[in-house]
Amino acid sequence: MRRVTRARLDPAALAAAVSSPKHGGLAAFVGVVRSVHAGRRVKGIEYDCFIPLAERELARILSQAEKKWPARVEAAHRIGALRVGEASVAVAAGSMHRAEAFEACRWVIDEIKTRLPVWKKEKYVKGEGRWLPGCSIRHR
């Protein structure tokens, strides 16, 4: 499974990948392109990415999460042109208990936002698109 992909994300497949008969909790997060941002009507987002580093960094994040919590975690980030309503990122965490699943899922999406070399250019219904401001990439 490619974790950084131009293909549509499949959150159900991610959930299945972290499922186990021993897991009583499964938490998932799906980020979706929304139609309004800062008062402007959005028609889509173009995701840019330095793919080789993004794939390595995402693998490192997932490995670190599985060391921090007794959980199995999986995630994928979509790149390219996305329309409103399409999923841009998905995370799934399965664990024996819900607390660890929620915590691992939350931690992974927070790390993705500060460590993955990904950028988004919002396209608006009216006017030119713009690159959204981000945070300086965090060293692991």
Added chain:
Amino acid sequence: MTRTIELYGRLRDAGLGDSVKVELPAAATARQALAALKKTLGRKSGLVDGCSLATDEDVLLASDPIPAKGRLAALPPVCGG
């Protein structure tokens, strides 16, 4: 030595395409490479502010020497998700 630096995110708006070539001294650091990139961008040099330099394996600290081979990329502040 001449090195190619790949451009991503807002740096693509500099009008220089997907990458630029810069002249660097031997054993240059990431800081020196970003300074060379800034010089190349001229009046759009502000786009480099807040950027980091990375290989395809890691983000480099400013004081890190750049590896002799492999890809180099200038990374603006990130906003995945």
